[in-house]
Amino acid sequence: MSGIYVYSDRLEIAAELIGFAKSGGQAAYALCFSQAEADQLASRGADKVIYLKGDSPLPENYGKALADYLKEQDAELLVVGATARGRDMAARVAGYLDCGMVSDVAALDYSNGQLNTERIIYGGAVVQSETISGFCVVTVAGGKFSPVSGQAEIKTVAVQADPRVTLVETAPITKEGVDLKQAASVVCVGLGLEKEADLKMARDLADVLNAELGCTRGISEERHWLPVEQYIGISGAVIKPQLYISMGVSGQIQHIFGVRDAQFIVAIDSNEKAPIFKFADYGIVGDMYEIIPLLTETLKA
Numbered sequence: 001m002s003g004i005y006v007y008s009d010r011l012e013i014a015a016e017l018i019g020f021a022k023s024g025g026q027a028a029y030a031l032c033f034s035q036a037e038a039d040q041l042a043s044r045g046a047d048k049v050i051y052l053k054g055d056s057p058l059p060e061n062y063g064k065a066l067a068d069y070l071k072e073q074d075a076e077l078l079v080v081g082a083t084a085r086g087r088d089m090a091a092r093v094a095g096y097l098d099c100g101m102v103s104d105v106a107a108l109d110y111s112n113g114q115l116n117t118e119r120i121i122y123g124g125a126v127v128q129s130e131t132i133s134g135f136c137v138v139t140v141a142g143g144k145f146s147p148v149s150g151q152a153e154i155k156t157v158a159v160q161a162d163p164r165v166t167l168v169e170t171a172p173i174t175k176e177g178v179d180l181k182q183a184a185s186v187v188c189v190g191l192g193l194e195k196e197a198d199l200k201m202a203r204d205l206a207d208v209l210n211a212e213l214g215c216t217r218g219i220s221e222e223r224h225w226l227p228v229e230q231y232i233g234i235s236g237a238v239i240k241p242q243l244y245i246s247m248g249v250s251g252q253i254q255h256i257f258g259v260r261d262a263q264f265i266v267a268i269d270s271n272e273k274a275p276i277f278k279f280a281d282y283g284i285v286g287d288m289y290e291i292i293p294l295l296t297e298t299l300k301a
């Protein structure tokens with residue numbers, strides 16, 4: 001079955017990758033390594049769900065089996081969600097197949113057997129365009145494509161998992177932050193905020209909008225006012241909310257990388273030359289200490 005094969009250990013990203021494959025009119029085959037994943041993927045619009053069934057609970061133990069399967073099927077392209085586990089899987093498959101691999105692309109287009117990709121490099125200052133022909137593996141972060149829906153048949157293929165690594169235990173870690181990727185609205189604070197106590201002003205606005213609170217890297221990594229899960233950008237969360245409101249965020253490219261797929265960007269900054277205004281749908285030039293309380297009160301009324 002030639003066509004585009006997609007894999008992600010995160011269901012929502014897998015659904016988006018199926019959306020990518022279908023948007024180009026290609027056949028989309030969703031790969032997974034457990035019955036539970038197969039059942040969930042079956043309603044996500046793929047042409048077929050391929051469940052590679054072996055005796056290991058670790059997806060990475062199926063790297064060789066997946067590579068062999070893709071070769072046997074004469075696959076055109078493997079698109080993998082750029083999670084930690086997905087990147088691991090992509091590298092294994094590309095290694096076993098000795099084929100081209102492009103990692104963490106910001107944009108991709110596949111037509112007539114040719115893949116065109118764009119990658120953001122040098123910390124977000126440069127876009128690098130690449131072209132690959134022949135079978136290759138590409139990884140892409142979540143939030144780039146719209147998911148589709150539709151019922152698919154599940155095909156179970158018995159395979160041999162690599163037995164050398166075995167799972168001993170998984171134990172949950174309590175996270176302090178919120179899942180910004182799921183948020184419909186995000187209020188983002190930047191280094192324009194003078195003191196930690198002023199986060200209340202941002203939280204009040206977020207509460208009125210039923211939004212989550214996000215921040216720039218400096219707020220979490222330098223000032224430690226919010227957990228690292230809450231900073232947005234190329235090295236933080238890449239989000240796709242309907243509404244993103246920034247306050248005291250200058251809009252450097254490393255931050256913008258994480259919000260440029262937001263539907264509406266509203267920026268509040270005292271510097272009219274702040275780069276964020278180039279990306280904003282609505283901009284307010286002024287002191288956020290005056291504007292935010294007014295905005296919050298107006299929205300409450």
Ligand SMILES: Cc1cc2nc3c(=O)[nH]c(=O)nc-3n(C[C@H](O)[C@H](O)[C@H](O)COP(=O)(O)OP(=O)(O)OC[C@H]3O[C@@H](n4cnc5c(N)ncnc54)[C@H](O)[C@@H]3O)c2cc1C
Nearest residue numbers: 123190191192216217233234235248250254255270271288
């Ligand atoms: C390799 C690399 C990766 C990076 N990754 C990320 C990343 O993932 N995410 C990220 O966020 N950053 C990242 N950065 C840092 C990034 O380059 C910027 O330094 C950072 O985004 C700037 O944060 P900021 O906008 O909060 O602060 P600043 O750039 O200092 O901007 C503060 C803004 O607040 C405004 N302001 C001040 N007072 C007020 C007021 N009273 N009312 C209204 N506005 C006011 C100022 O005019 C200014 O525009 C990265 C940098 C590098 C080198």
